[in-house]
Amino acid sequence: MVSPFYILIVGLGLGFLLGMTGKKQAALTNMLTLFAMAFFTGVSLHWIQGLYTGAFQPSMVFSAGFKPPFSISLFLGMHEAVISLMINVLGLISVWYFREFLLRDSKPLGAVLLVMFMGLNMLVFTRDLFNIFVFLEITAISMSGIILMNDNHHAHAAGFKYLLASSLISAFYLLGAVLIYFSTGSLYLDDILTMKSAFAPMALIAVFLMVIAIVIELKPFPANGWALDVYEAAHPGIGAIVSGAVTTTMLFLLNKILVLGSDKIYLLTASVGALTFLFSNWMGLQQKNPNRLLGYSSIGQVGLVLAILGMKPVLGDGVEMIGFGVLLTHFLAKAGLFWLSGTVKGSSLESWAILRNNPVILTIFGIFVFALSAFPPFPSFYAKWELIIGLSGTGNYLLIALILLGSLFEVIYLFRWFGIVVKAESEESDSGIEWGKAAGPALFALALLAGGYFARNYLSAPDMMNFIPLVAVVVLWVLDFMPAWAKNTLLLAMVGIYSWFYLPQYSDYQLIFGIIFMAGAVLTLLYGYSEKGKRPGFYPLTAMMFAGLIMLVEATTLFGFFFAWEVMTAGSYFLILRGKKSQPHALSYMLFSFGGALLILAGFAMAHAVTGLWTLDALVMDSPLSPVIFIMLTLGFLTKTAAIGLHIWLPGAHSEAEADVSPMVSGILLKAGVYGLIVLFMRMGTQYIGGVDLMVILSWVGILSALIGNLMAAMQEDMKRLLAYSSVGQLGYILFGLSMMSNLGWLLAISGAIMHFLYKTMLFQAVGGVYSRTHDRMMYRMGGLIFRMPMTFIVVLIGIIALSGVPPLSGFAGKWLSFNAVLQKEYYLQGALAVLAGAVAFLYLFRLIHAPFLGQLKDNLRKVKEASLWILLPQYLVIAVIMAVSTVPGLLLERIGKLLAKTFPDGGLLWVDSKIPFGARTAISEYGYWNGTYVMLVTIGIFGILLIVQLLMQRNNKKVGQFNIVYSGERPSTPETTHHAYNFYAHYSKALGFLMVPLAERFWTWISERVHDIAHQLRQLYNGNGQVYLMHIMFFFLVCYFLINGGF
């Protein structure tokens, strides 16, 4: 058993010794520093191992054999050991990171580092209140010393402000420590703790002083200007130490002292923390300097931990673990990011783009960003879940709102940054990465993953999840060096095997959506064979998205559902980001998804609080809160289905994505939102607020989405944007169907979901095939492609006939069901708008086929070839399904109907046998009837007869050249001027343009601008003057004092 005192001895002793070495012994100094830090780490590890195996007991060590108050007392338990390990590992890496300075400079950096980390260790161990003061000062002084060793005058100014602030803070602390001694006669924490119930007023003030001093050390809003400057100006290695080691120590210290405080002090800490989290992240929105941005983010994260620790009287001791989860993520990610910052030259967010030259570094960066944003599987994700669940259980909704809003702001700037790094124009392209500096970040990124793995054990919710889909992600990540076709085959095989074993276990809605997701994976992956090269990163991300989707349908618990939801969001975000110009759209996708996910999380937490259940059946409830929960969850899912108003991310994200990603995120991914709505509606049913049926409101939202989505689609020149807007419209229909809460409505919605999946997959692939040959998405610049790409033309033809709902193809089923459902439900007005929306669909569908495929072939396209076989294959598979379902609609509708009868026993379709064999049955509704097979046969019959007549009638039919048209006896000049395709529906926008004003876009832009304006106003607080920062501290102190001790 190595006593922790050795850390003190070695640290101080070596510190003094090394201070005397000169430049000549630099190598030796460096070596000794490294050894000393390794020794610190060894002691921590030694204790952890001893405590874990039970060889050591958590023990108190006293100096010189005296008892307190006459000696220094150190306590070492598991918590202390772990925290000190974190600090010491960071110290070790820091020494390694600083080695060039250590070797080059004569300045005693190593000595100061050692003293500083010694001080931090002691702060963790000591139980003596005065000792804390001493070590606080030692760390503050050595930190200032390190900053002073920078050759950067900005850093000097920052260090000066830092030291001024530290002096003021330590004065507070000292006063507090002395007062507690006068009041209780002891400085030994454990003694004082026994007297807590009988504290005199002076002791209360003393505790307040000590707590507030350490809180200010943790940089609360607004008393934190001094710290930001250090983050920005000092060497990134120092940033890593301040943000990682110092903060961790201070938080641990606070937790130690906070025990003395009353509930009021806890509440104060919690409020200060939550506000700091919110405002710091808010101001972070305006940051352009990456290090200062990291500073704002650090302060925000620490504020969050403060808030969590402050909730201890409310939430119980469990908060420590939650706080630790957030802290650990912050510690690893921030230190790693600061270290990465050292490898980047230049001080703009764009300069970080050099990271993408190296996939490993980029991955590490991505891990940090996602961990900070609390995505699975990182510890912060579990912590966020536990925190919100806990807070909601105690009814702290305001705090939940603050925290969720803060984390949304954080995600905005983190992902803006991430997008820039992955996509922006790089200022300098080929400066290499220093591997020596990347070792630390790499280690910490691995630690984050490991932390996430262990964090699962601390989950209070039952964690019954099938993690097998995630294995595919890991496997593909490891095999990313292989060529694309091999990975494609591998992923296809994995999907195939998985569905072979798991699909039979699914039932009901799970089965329907499981089939959509897995069949979707197969269809979209087949397209992938047309891609050459390696496609680095594509396959693991695709696997991640599909893993999320599969886990989503398999989820039975609230946690499992949310976990899957976030995995899917992360995967799809990456996929969208891969597109050439998709960076802003991927960001807006991420923000809407994240905002939606936060609402879902809050809704789940409240549902759990009401019912106490962990399964999805927690949503079955009858409580005054249920309408609120319903609204939050619905909004959350509607962000994914892109209901009107929440749709603005969709057109860009779907159209700028890569050719085979568009069908994934459109045809398949949107169904996740639909599935969420089904899960929700099944359990919560119809909800009312003030007597208003929320389902009626949703039906209007749905129908307006349908109408406006279709109108917008008709106005697009870009074929992928057209399809994207069309998705808004179709998802609107699905929402409309679901909102009817009737058998026919749901039949409409679910068959609509399946059909949308088929149509959009097929059409996006067809359009992708066109793009692969023409490298253009503007439809008016094409024309006449039917002569060059007939196979693709047929696909689009079938697609538009089916989508427009013209019999005899399957789209008519939707129209028929919709009308019947509307009559049944008496939604006449919505029904009329649905018909209008359906008619508008003709406009964009015709445009989609006319502009590129019909009309005049352009000169530059005369040599394009048909799309490749792998692109066509999945499309024709879909066509086969569509034709089968069109001919015998019962195949699909009757089966879904049987399923729906469990939920809605009344009002379904009746299927009766008809005179025609092969299972053609007539569907009978309350109002009408329809037999798809007859319609198909009659239509084909008439068409066939007429075709024969035409063939017999014609004489000498011959094909003529392109310009051989009736043109006043002249030839038209160029295909460009003859092809009528641009601004195709000018008259329509003249008549109904008022419906197409981008109100939603303006609204969100307005919100975004105001949020950024406020951020800018807020950060004016930090005017750079050290004295003003001192006043902030004093002001903060006084406000807190009066809040706690009255006076207001």
Added chain:
Amino acid sequence: MGEKIVYAIIAVFIMLNYGFLVNGVIRRIYARVGRRIGVPIYQMYIDLFKSWGLRTNIRHGTMFYLGPIFRLTGGIGLFLFMPAVYGLALFTNFSFSGDLLLLLSFQFFGTLGMALGASESGHPNSAIGVTRGLAQMTAVEVPFILAIMAVAIQYDSLSLTEIIAQQQGGFLNWTLFTNPLATAAALLAMLGAMMRAPFDVVLAPQEIPIGPPTEYHSNYMVFLQSNRAIFPLAKSILFMNLFFGGATTIVMMLVKTFILLMWPVLVGVSFPRFRVEQSIRWFLRVPMIIGLLGIAYVHFFLK
């Protein structure tokens, strides 16, 4: 089944010829209003044989070739999916395939196919005609569907046979009298569907060769002319069935459809032409409001 097919062929034959004659009459009426003598009423037959007789015909591509076939399939199909004469096996057609909604959607089958074929010709005027037609169609749909909805609510059915059955027993049982608002909305919508003034900018038949049929000739024209004969008739049969009590004998059917066809002619000869955006706005004002009132009337007074 075999007998049904024979009946259908006979019915289509009758209606085609009737349509040709009616179209001849209408052309004469137009001529008389314009103080001309006009063509003989059998002019359509002359045109047909002339078109048929052309020695060469050309095509711009497969879709162009199939366009008129789609068009006529749409026209004949629309007719064949409805019961034209209530209770008469000869004219019951294939109405067992689907209800009113099938008809409403199927009328676009021909439109769409024709639009595709015309577009392939590469003639800008064809494409312009198509955009006009589609744009106008979306607006026409709204009052029409409101009227249909009112009818469906009133009779609790979407089955045409059932709707006709409920209108039997005296002309006061006709929807025209039981729900005049819905009928008015539908009749106004009918103007838009019949491609006559003031809503004939799609074809603009008088001045320039514009509109979808621009590039069509010879036996393509035969198909298109046949469709122009049967399609308006099919539509008037639909209106007759919905609002005017249907027909129990062939003669009654022929008379009623003729009268119905005169309605757009009457308006057409009296009014000048709307531009597309004007007609869209028009349909979304007066007829739509009447349609909504029709539904309100049914919902609050008849149920």
Added chain:
Amino acid sequence: MNLTIDKIALLLGMSLMLIGLWGGFTQKNLLKIILSFSIFDTGLNILIVALGYLPGRTAPIIDGSAVTPENLALVAIDPVPQALVLTAIVIGFGTTALLLAYALKLNQHKKSLDINQFTDLKW
């Protein structure tokens, strides 16, 4: 109220702290700010010593006659606060020295000691 030595010391300590704070918040010259902080520290130290002084007691030296281990807590003044102050003085010295070093560095760069000159980093 009797103005005893301990009360005078208390008042003196507080006044010095307030003067120090005032100086720290209002003076623009770096050196004056540092000086103000020193004054503040001194005031704080005097305050602590004054708080620890109990009138009528003797020094905490166990000499076997007036002060014995048994009556230590009753007759002697608690030595701990003074020990603390001693430590605080040392630390204050270190802080002041570092602050002065910073002032030197800052002056070398901008040839100025005005704190308003060092606001390049903000927001």
